[in-house]
Amino acid sequence: MKKNLFRAKLVQTMIVGIILLFPTFARSQNELPTAEELRGKPNEAEQQRLDKKQSRQAALRQGIQLYKTGNYAASETIFRQLVEAQPEEAKYHFYFGNALFYQRKIEEATQAYQEAIRLNPKYALAYNALGFLQATQGQWDEAIIQYQKALEINADYAEALKNLGEAFWKKGNIAEAKNAWNKALTLYTQQGNNKAAQQIQEVLNRTAQ
Incomplete structure (x- = not known):
């Protein structure tokens, strides 16, 4: 009987202790720093870098949009500024080259594509673009080399x-020629690019006559 009474008092004492401790525990939990506080706010230099990066990304989107709508001169201006601001970024040189090429600024466009490739030797888009530029100048052997380099990097590059x-x-x-076109036709079909697939099929039909 005495043992049972002792155990009951012990349990009661433990419960009271837990109740007394809980507010302190809850308060300490509420005082834990938030995720934002743990990360901390960027210092002034970091904030400036973030702002510049966001600004470049916005300029990149604008330049691409201008390029797509045929406003090549305005696109050139934006990409020239991006290249000057961050000359080690290969994609800026690539888009700069595109804007130059469609204004028939062949020498500058060639240099831009070559710089993109120098900065990123695995840049299949730049090899293809340089090859296309060379093809427009009747430099078929040089163009073939560039297309093949693009395909070494990406064997499923249908446009190349x-x-x-x-x-x-x-x-x-x-x-x-027919072998390359048939491969392109297969890839365009697999990719669901029906318009491009139809164009290739028409070319194959004409060359079969």
């Missing part, structure tokens, strides 16, 4: 295959 087929055709390499 299409362009490679045209270059082979211009060189009189009919079998190689």
Whole structure:
């Protein structure tokens, strides 16, 4: 009986202790720093870097939009500024080259594409663009080399295959041209690019006659 009474008092004492401790525990939990506080606010230099990065990203989007709508001169201005601000960014040189190319500024565009490739040797888009530029100048051998480099990086690059087929055709390499076009047709079909697939099919139909 005495043992039971002792155990009951012990349990009661423990419960009272927990109740007394709980507010302190809850208060300490509420005083824990938030995730934002743990991360801390960026200092002035970090904030400036973030602001500049966001500004460049906005300029990049604007430049691409201008390029897509055919406003190449305005696009050139934006990408020239981006290249000057961050000359080690390959994609800025690539888009700069595009804006220059469609204004027939061939020498500058060539330099821009080459710089993009120098900065990023795995830049398949830049190899393809340089090849297309060379093709417009009748430099078919040089264009083929660039297209093949693009395809070494990305074997599923349908546009590079299409362009490679045209270059082979211009060189009189009919079998190689059709082989490249058939591969491009398969890829365009798999990718759901029906318009491009139809164009390739029409080319193949014409060359079969």
